[in-house]
Structure formats: C-alpha cells, structure tokens
C-alpha cells in the first residue's frame with residue numbers, strides 16, 4: 001500500500017528527470033505499480049483510511065513521485081459536472097490542445113511539495129490525450145477545465161516540470177493572457 005512515506009518530495013532529482021516510455025505491453029510489475037498508484041488516490045479520498053494513514057487527499061499521482069521514472073500516471077476525481085475520472089495510464093501524450101488557457105484561482109499544490117507556493121498556474125483550457133489504460137486499451141480523452149488541469153499537472157511530472165515552474169515570479173497573481181479562471 002502506498003502511503004506518504006513512499007511519495008518523494010521536491011529536491012529529489014527524480015522529480016526533475018524526463019521519465020522513460022513504458023514498453024508495451026506493460027510488465028506485471030508495471031501494472032501492479034500503476035494499480036497501487038490508483039489505489040493510493042482512492043484510499044486518500046476515503047475518510048477512514050485517509051485518517052488512519054495520514055494521507056493527503058490526492059486527485060492525481062505520477063510514477064516519478066514514488067521514485068519510478070516511467071511514463072505512468074493515475075487520476076481519481078469527479079469534475080464540476082460530477083463526472084468521475086478514474087484512470088491508470090501508460091505513456092500519456094497530449095496530442096492536441098486549445099490556444100485558450102485556464103487556471104485554478106486557488107493556485108495549485110503538489111503531493112511532492114510540502115509548502116504553499118502561491119500564484120496562478122496557466123495551463124491549456126482543453127487538451128486531447130492519448131494513452132494506454134491499465135487494461136491495455138488505447139484511450140483518447142478530450143478534457144476541459146479541472147480535468148484538463150489535473151492531467152496536465154500529472155503529465156508535467158513525467159517531464160520533470162513542477163507546477164510552480166509555470167508561476168510568473170514577478171507577478172504570481174497576474175491574470176494570464178487569454179485564460180479563463182476556474183474556481184474549484
């Protein structure tokens with residue numbers, strides 16, 4: 001079971017690496033690891049398990065965050081329209097995106113960052129992602145708003161990018177150009 005001790009924190013070089021593609025078909029070990037990442041998110045959203053193991057309630061987790069430099073990520077959350085997104089994905093790729101940007105007015109945090117880093121994180125408002133899911137199926141996801149934000153945050157981790165890399169250091173709360181504000 002993944003708990004907070006398994007989650008690497010900023011400063012660990014693995015968070016700044018470009019993670020490796022997963023050879024298809026994924027090995028049993030890779031499938032097990034991705035399944036455990038998804039289970040962490042579900043556990044972290046179960047009040048009793050979350051309390052018992054002092055988990056941070058996570059909506060997404062990328063393999064480098066547990067020290068595995070492979071292109072695998074898990075998400076588990078419901079968006080503003082109560083649509084459930086629950087996936088373990090191998091080799092996710094943004095194949096197209098909107099020109100329009102979006103950002104969370106609350107800013108972002110990260111399971112690997114034990115401090116507040118205030119500021120807007122501009123991201124694409126809409127993205128289309130292609131990947132292979134835990135069952136080995138090719139998936140194509142058209143995402144917008146909070147869902148688009150979560151997936152971009154996780155894919156950034158596969159490229160060694162942290163959310164605060166996107167914050168304007170001179171004016172963290174400057175309204176990003178051509179962007180819509182998301183209150184979640």
Ligand SMILES: COc1ccccc1NC(=O)N[C@H](C(=O)N(CC(=O)NO)CC1CCCC1)C(C)(C)C
Nearest residue numbers: 056057058059060061062108109110111149150153
């Ligand atoms: C159940 O919890 C929620 C319900 C509704 C809205 C938000 C949340 N939770 C989160 O946004 N949780 C954040 C999160 O999991 N991440 C994931 C992460 O660090 N991945 O590497 C950070 C988010 C910031 C924007 C997108 C992901 C943390 C860093 C605050 C734990």
Ligand SMILES: [Zn+2]
Nearest residue numbers: 109110111112
């Ligand atoms: Zn993160």
